[in-house]
Amino acid sequence: MVRENIHIKEKLLEVGATLFCERGYHGTGIQEIVDALSIPKGSFYSYFKSKEGFAAEIVKHYADHVSEVWTILIAKGPDDDPLKMLRNAFESIIQSQDACRVKTGCLIGNLAGELAESSELCRGTLKSVMVTWCDRVAYHLERAQVQGTVRRDIKADKLAQFCWDAWEGSLLRMKIENSTEPIRDCVSLLFDVFLKPK
Amino acid sequence: MVRENIHIKEKLLEVGATLFCERGYHGTGIQEIVDALSIPKGSFYSYFKSKEGFAAEIVKHYADHVSEVWTILIAKGPDDDPLKMLRNAFESIIQSQDACRVKTGCLIGNLAGELAESSELCRGTLKSVMVTWCDRVAYHLERAQVQGTVRRDIKADKLAQFCWDAWEGSLLRMKIENSTEPIRDCVSLLFDVFLKPK
Numbered sequence: 001m002v003r004e005n006i007h008i009k010e011k012l013l014e015v016g017a018t019l020f021c022e023r024g025y026h027g028t029g030i031q032e033i034v035d036a037l038s039i040p041k042g043s044f045y046s047y048f049k050s051k052e053g054f055a056a057e058i059v060k061h062y063a064d065h066v067s068e069v070w071t072i073l074i075a076k077g078p079d080d081d082p083l084k085m086l087r088n089a090f091e092s093i094i095q096s097q098d099a100c101r102v103k104t105g106c107l108i109g110n111l112a113g114e115l116a117e118s119s120e121l122c123r124g125t126l127k128s129v130m131v132t133w134c135d136r137v138a139y140h141l142e143r144a145q146v147q148g149t150v151r152r153d154i155k156a157d158k159l160a161q162f163c164w165d166a167w168e169g170s171l172l173r174m175k176i177e178n179s180t181e182p183i184r185d186c187v188s189l190l191f192d193v194f195l196k197p198k
Numbered sequence: 199m200v201r202e203n204i205h206i207k208e209k210l211l212e213v214g215a216t217l218f219c220e221r222g223y224h225g226t227g228i229q230e231i232v233d234a235l236s237i238p239k240g241s242f243y244s245y246f247k248s249k250e251g252f253a254a255e256i257v258k259h260y261a262d263h264v265s266e267v268w269t270i271l272i273a274k275g276p277d278d279d280p281l282k283m284l285r286n287a288f289e290s291i292i293q294s295q296d297a298c299r300v301k302t303g304c305l306i307g308n309l310a311g312e313l314a315e316s317s318e319l320c321r322g323t324l325k326s327v328m329v330t331w332c333d334r335v336a337y338h339l340e341r342a343q344v345q346g347t348v349r350r351d352i353k354a355d356k357l358a359q360f361c362w363d364a365w366e367g368s369l370l371r372m373k374i375e376n377s378t379e380p381i382r383d384c385v386s387l388l389f390d391v392f393l394k395p396k
Binding site: 127 | 302316359362
């Protein structure tokens with residue numbers, strides 16, 4: 001029974017993440033989510049106190065998924081070339097976006113735009129997810145700085161935040177243009193030009 | 199009467215833009231908007247065919263406002279130093295965000311995250327607004343390239359798109375961190391480092 005509960009909770013988070021990605025937080029009703037899983041609405045509230053709490057858990061769930069994807073991509077290496085490794089990771093994400101008919105972009109960026117002011121709970125969760133992503137990228141950029149493959153005049157944490165900004169902005173542009181060209185251009189400019197040593 | 203109609207339509211767009219900024223498209227009801235103006239709901243539909251059409255007009259209305267702000271900021275110059283002029287414009291926007299208690303960011307970016315997949319009408323409007331912004335910035339970056347104050351190894355239109363990406367991403371981070379530090383950092387890195395000639 002415990003196992004089944006975990007399974008249902010997981011399913012609710014997955015369906016919620018997909019619908020939030022496509023239609024946003026406010027555009028998604030709890031009713032649709034429970035309908036998609038053929039479970040009664042009441043049981044939703046046995047797993048989550050509120051829609052806001054559900055959204056915060058979806059952000060964490062999505063972040064766990066993104067983190068796993070990044071761990072796999074980073075493990076592909078090359079470990080001795082952290083800059084190349086990071087670039088390969090971004091290129092893989094571009095390929096997966098190419099394969100998607102609907103370009104949903106990044107749930108973190110989408111929900112930041114929609115929810116950051118109206119939900120302090122979600123804002124806090126979005127922040128911790130963003131910081132974790134930046135810390136990971138900064139760690140590898142710093143390794144690349146030591147190797148001399150990344151410019152050293154800007155601290156790795158600031159470079160990582162800038163990468164986050166440019167990447168999230170380019171994902172918005174991808175959605176607006178319904179094309180992956182913006183994220184391709186962004187990654188090319190970051191890795192071929194802006195991160196390079198002077 | 200025609201004048202009054204224009205006035206009411208304008209008010210609907212203004213209230214709509216404010217609420218869309220704060221709560222997103224799906225989080226804002228037509229009822230709230232008409233209540234805020236004490237007009238009957240029916241009269242909303244004499245101005246707009248649907249909520250989607252209303253959103254597309256809000257995007258245009260917001261874009262007109264942003265365009266006017268940019269025209270004013272750019273007129274402040276210095277006209278003979280387009281790079282400095284662009285930087286001054288961004289710095290003024292940072293100051294105005296500093297003055298806002300609620301950091302709403304950019305309606306274009308917020309709605310791109312929320313609506314680009316679900317409304318083809320809004321996606322088209324968002325795209326034309328984004329292209330107009332990028333064209334304007336590219337025009338001045340190209341002038342700066344001729345002067346030698348901006349790097350010439352990347353075309354001005356690609357640089358302008360990259361500025362859009364980084365700026366929009368940093369506005370999302372501003373919302374997540376509830377601080378203008380991200381947009382300050384972004385503008386500093388763009389103007390002090392990345393746009394500079396090699």
